[in-house]
Amino acid sequence: MSTRYLRYLIPVVAVIVAYSGFRFGMWLFSRGSGLSPEDERWIDEYHGLAERTDQSRRLGLSVEPSKIVVRVGQPIIVKVRLVNKSKKSLVLNSWLRPYPDYLKSNQFPLKISVERNGEPLFCRGNPEVRPPHTRKDFFILEPGASKEINFDLTSRHGSIVWDFSEPGRYVVSVWYESYLTGRAIGVKAFTGKTNVARTAITVLP
DSSP states (O other): OHHHHHHHHHHHHHHHHHHHHHHHHHHHHHHHOOOOOOHHHHHHHHTTTTSOOOTTTTTEEEEEEEEEEEESSSSOOOEEEEEEEESSSSEEEEOOOOEEEEGSSSSSSEEEEEOOOOOOOOOOOOOOOOOOGGGGEEEEOOOTOOOEEEEETOOBBTBBBBOOOOEEEEEEEEEEEEEOGGGGGTOOOOOOOOOOOEEEEEEEE
């Protein structure tokens, strides 16, 4: 074989070897994680999905406090409103309990982030893990329709509670984010992330 052909053959062989190594590495990963090689599609479905979704275009969200100034010990009631801005029905996750965003739960889509005087406020309690969703755990939001959720941030939500006992300025950020497709149970659920809505609440002594 001439030297001219070897110059073209060597890069081709290198690419084939690299791809084979990648596939073998993915196979080892799936073995270690308890996934079969056929389940690689699930890995790809969740990794980087937020960047591939059309954020804020189909599902909108707003947040409004009942009071922007409260005293220590008083409830902090907020109203969250979800709106279907598309021309098609959306199937949504009904587990709309406020959930800390940093706990990264895919079961609870209503994410909450709280800051006190510019610093992150972490909740107290342990994250909750529920059994897998069933069909009844999703609901349909028709085009143009909305759903409102009211909750008290000073109350316990499951085993989680935020501490608003210190006076200061609190900024609450809320958004809906879910990547449960519902495929396994015959549901085609909305996946993605809405806009992030924010509201400020001042807590006085």
